[in-house]
Amino acid sequence: MNRPLILVAEDDHSLRQGLIDLLEAENYRVCAAPNGREALELYQRLKPDLLLLDVMMPELSGYDLCREVRRHDSDTLIVMLTAKGEEIDKVVGLELGADDYVTKPFGLHELRARVAAVLRRQRKAPSLVDLSSTFIFGLAKIDRKAFTAEREGRRYKLSSRELTLLETFAAAAGEVLSRNDLLNAAWGVDYFGTTRTLDQHIVQLRKKIEVDPAHPAIIETVHGIGYRYKGQHQTDQISFGSKPE
Structure with a gap:
């Protein structure tokens, strides 16, 4: 190597x-x-x-x-x-x-x-381009290959870390995910750092996903534990093996 x-x-x-x-x-x-x-x-x-x-x-x-x-x-x-x-x-x-x-x-x-x-x-990290190309997250359409989130006619660039967080949330819609769960998913189990890094990523992600980032309705903070994606529809659930539409 x-x-x-x-x-x-x-x-x-x-x-x-x-x-x-x-x-x-x-x-x-x-x-x-x-x-x-x-x-x-x-x-x-x-x-x-x-x-x-x-x-x-x-x-x-x-x-x-x-x-x-x-x-x-x-x-x-x-x-x-x-x-x-x-x-x-x-x-x-x-x-x-x-x-x-x-x-x-x-x-x-x-x-x-x-x-x-x-x-x-x-x-x-697994290759993202081998997964189905798009999925719906709240009001946004997420494009894995383009690393973008499109909401209300506006397109936002996503970092690879932000995309991984969205995939993790979507795969567990409605469930409370601890900060450690999210750090392990997006940073790896051997991450050398604090949960503050995650919190700052969530702040930036909400600016792209939420209608009102100051009052989030899609990625909910669960105090003392972590966060929850309040997925509303069956189509919000991510399918890692499905083919693009």
């Missing part, structure tokens, strides 16, 4: 070199860039397996780079390096399609574990 290639985009020289040394010691192949523009060029030329992006970089920010990659690539893994205590950094990154984030300052053991966990989840 080829060793995963990781692109490190970080403008701080000392931190960038430290990340390179850490990842190479874990037997990953590593390429690195001091700014977002060079990182984009490396991504386009080398097609790495994972991007490790600092949010604040000269020429092209981590946000801009994540947005550019996700315009045509939903598979390459992206982990954002965010500022300590800046929750908005995490929310924006997740909304743009990042798979995970690490808050600065971070420990090397945490960074190592998060990178390994994200890569393991990718290897375990």
Whole structure:
């Protein structure tokens, strides 16, 4: 099996070199860039397996780079390096399609574990394109192959994580799913993180699914436990083996 290639985009020289040394010691192949523009060029030329992006970089920010990659690539893994205590950094990154984030300052053991966990989840994830192409979720039509949700004439892009959450909810319509259930389904049983990541994904997902995200009627919060998809019709139930209409 080829060793995963990781692109490190970080403008701080000392931190960038430290990340390179850490990842190479874990037997990953590593390429690195001091700014977002060079990182984009490396991504386009080398097609790495994972991007490790600092949010604040000269020429092209981590946000801009994540947005550019996700315009045509939903598979390459992206982990954002965010500022300590800046929750908005995490929310924006997740909304743009990042798979995970690490808050600065971070420990090397945490960074190592998060990178390994994200890569393991990718290897375990089933191919979505082999499933039936569309299904109904609440008032939205979900297109697996296009990674979109269409509701009331508007089309929203979905990240691979958001799509997996929708599939998990639809397969258990009406049932209460714990946060751990949802983390295991969308992030894997070896996820190294907190349920806050899930909650932030749900917030962003509601903006695309709910008529009034501030008062959700489709993905219901069950306090102290998790969430429930309030599917109303038999057609809301997902069929993983069925053929597209």
